[in-house]
Amino acid sequence: MTQARPKIIDVAAGVFAKDNQVLVARRAKGQHLAGKWEFPGGKIEHGETPEECLCREFKEEFDVTITVGEYVAESIHKYPDKNIRLLAYYVTLISGNFTLKVHDAIKWVEIKHLLQINLAEADIPIAAVLEQQENQPVQP
């Protein structure tokens, strides 16, 4: 008997970086992974690009307008109850002040300290890529 391939949920994550720091948001009580810090974003809806998803999620979750820039990395993670493919992109703020609609906190974290906070597990490889990029020597 062949087993059904486990479903993978595609999730877009926005890396909003400024002066060697990055913005992370804490998942609120009652949510999957409550208390964990994440890169803001959410599930990519049918027919949506990751970029469109990020613009929609930042508007819904923080009431801000962003543009999506370069791709950072992907991370595939199996949680006990679901499998996630996290696609991370740099984002830039266009307008608005961050207002929390879904999360219970946001904060800036130095990229070099990202791996020391209580990050959602799927985000750890993304944080490692960011740290690596920060440590790369600048090309002359």
Ligand SMILES: Nc1nc2c([nH]c(=O)n2[C@H]2C[C@H](O)[C@@H](COP(=O)(O)OP(=O)(O)OP(=O)(O)O)O2)c(=O)[nH]1
């Ligand atoms: N947004 C986001 N979700 C993440 C990250 N890391 C990680 O494991 N996840 C998980 C948590 C959730 O199980 C899933 C994303 O779901 P979500 O609840 O943020 O998505 P959504 O806003 O579309 O949710 P909903 O409408 O179903 O409530 O991916 C991350 O960095 N950002």
